[in-house]
Amino acid sequence: MRFKKAQSSANQLAKTAISNGPIKGINRKIKALKRIHYGFKNIDHFYARILLIVK
Template sequence: MTTLKKNLKSVSNSCELSLSNGPIEGVNRKINALKHSHYRFKNIDHFYASIFLIVK
């Protein structure tokens, strides 16, 4: 209950507005998964191209 009282303005704003950082967090998760699964790219341009394909 104490946490709710501290964050009451933020909670009410999230209920009233339809804004979310979910899409950005999803892209960030995909980029991090790409880094972990294909780390040590031989060419940084290939890494950036892979990120571009994910984001697109």
Template structure:
């Protein structure tokens, strides 16, 4: 901690950048979207390092998406990534279908995305 304070004492621009980054990290760590957005909007770009200016502009550009991510932390794209991985595996194993419909049907069947509208009756043997 003493070394960090010593290094920050050399440049006020660097010190302000360090404080801004830690405030944003704290807000993200605790899923506090209001604090994150207010901190992001209050930052003066003239007082931070050049590389941090680029990052802050990007964060401001995607501010709405970051806010949604912080509000709904349990929603992920994991299931979609799993389906994409399964499709890639089918394509790799099959090494190319001649007919696109066959590939599509196999993906639907394996992923259980296809539900038949008509359930076939199971024929029971007649007991005499």
């Protein structure tokens, strides 16, 4: 069962050539930023930094 599901996913990836790697990279950067900004009072600065990371 697992092999068929994995094979289906692999076939789909080969057809579309779309990867979720860039999204995972952005999420990793946001999580690191969250750790850095723990305890800061101004949430607007946090959101501004996220926008700088994403662009």
